[in-house]
Amino acid sequence: MHYFALLLTAEANTSPDPDTLTAEMAAYQAFHTKAASAIRAGDALTSSAAGVRITGGPDAPTITDGPFAEVAEVACGYYVFEADNLDDALELARGIPAAKHGAVEVWPTVMWNQPEQPLDGDNWIALLLEPADNVVTPGSPEWEVGIAAHNEFGAAAGDHIKGGAALHPPATATTVRVRDGQATLTDGPFVEGAEVANGFYLLSAADQDEAVKIAAMIPASAVEVRQLAGVSGL
């Protein structure tokens, strides 16, 4: 089965010094080598200040440019793992360098649609967000209605959609942190806020304007659009 890992870290105000950056890149390279057989997708995200938030749904989208209200930890990357069970997925997650200073949320996915080839060119991730009390359980009638709406989006967005998945409800997520070599697991997402992740799309577009235009058609209460850094080669 497939698990979505969302990497969260405190975003630095200043760019790290070159040595730190090199060490971090090397740590990710090592992780990719070690976890190669399980990683199905993944990349770093560009700064959240350059991100865009869309609310109001496809009929009346309101677009807000970043930066957004200060939060301690922001999404800085993602992976999709193929693993037999949650134990194996958590084992992978604790190997991600971000787990050592930030946190990694591990979500079981529903219907992972894998990119056909490694993502090249300019790509974006659109994180689908819903109010916590509005999360639909896979298989329910509401879910089927949602699927139909997403199929419509799929038809409209066409080749721009490179991949994506729906996520199981937040109660099924697990947050992993590693401190002093010790992994700590927490039941649920990192922050159980008013809004929770519900799914994501990987989108290709010529530029951010086009990416936002496509993402605005996604049937979701809110969508956060972030450009992929394109550094992973995955």
Next chain:
Amino acid sequence: MTHLDGVFRREWGPAVAALARWSGDLDIAEDAVQEAFTEALRVWPRDGVPDRPGAWIVTVARNRALDRFRRESARADKEFASVTELDGARMEGRDVHPVRDDELRMMFTCAHPALDSASRLALTLRLISGLTVPEIARALLQSDAAVGQRITRAKHKIRSANIPLRVPPADLLPERTPHVLGCIYSVFTEGYWSTAGPSAIRDELCDEGVRLAGELCALMPDSRDAQALTALVLLHDSRRSTRVDAGGGLVPLDEQDRSLWDRGRIARGLDRLRQAEGATGGYLPQAVIAAAHATASSWAETDWTLICLAYDRLLTITGSPVAQANRALAIGFRDGFEAGLSALDEIADDPRLARSSVVPTIRADLLRRSGRLSEAAQWYRISLAHKGSAPAREFVLRRLAECEATARG
């Protein structure tokens, strides 16, 4: 019907565990065993209890699960079907009792660290101990709805996130076993330390904690920490009947009637303690402390040197500030109350204890014992400013009144 209750309590956990392995799904397992028990209630009083009630329950439960599956086959749950065929055949030939590995598997699944600790406890009490949701709610002083929701949510996570129903592989065992031990210990402590709620439920939780710890020893004979945990709960439990008086008030260790301590449990606890030698976790030093109390002929005869050593060991393992505060009390008895007060000063400002009444209560006790009653009264009052259980507060109020009366007199 009471003799059936005993059979049910004994057979519930193993039956759910067997059905869970067979079906791969906790809900199917729980519902099927529940149905089999209902059937047993109908049939057994008429035909008598079968020779092998466990095997009977498992067979009926499996048939019920299959019936239900056929009825609901529109769900087209192919995975379930294949599991059923594969394991059904294997199970037909199975003799006597479901393999005990199933129970161990369930213990590890219910105590999985990706579930929060309250869910682990509720799930263990439901699926392994067979307590009903209202019983668990009463025992944990929560609402039925909250407990029911917690259990449903945990089972949903196990299924959706695919938490495996298994004993973890060898490389994961060292980090997972403590979660199982911790979950069993919390079953016991919920009964033993919680002085609220009906006492029958508290007794049941204590008994269940002791039973599960013993069970774990049988399932993991090489685990020294399981032996240490079992020693600890047996030794604590030997004092269960004396730690609360007829009026529900707490009776401190030095005022308990030692002749009423359960000698059988103490002997079994000491036996487990011998088998726990080499355990690396925090249960061993705690069991040593409990054993020192259990074997002392009086409060005055208590081996405080041994207890202080055990606290030192406990501190190096857990670093717990509460353990360090309690160690100060032990030092007070070993080296004199002034020494105890100095040792308490070392931990008094620890921010982890800022919201706890443990430091002021121990300070008050040391001052009271050294005859500094008005100072003791002052610290008892400070201790009352913190939150605490009703019986614990009543106990402090009693001490405070004693100090004030003697200081005036």
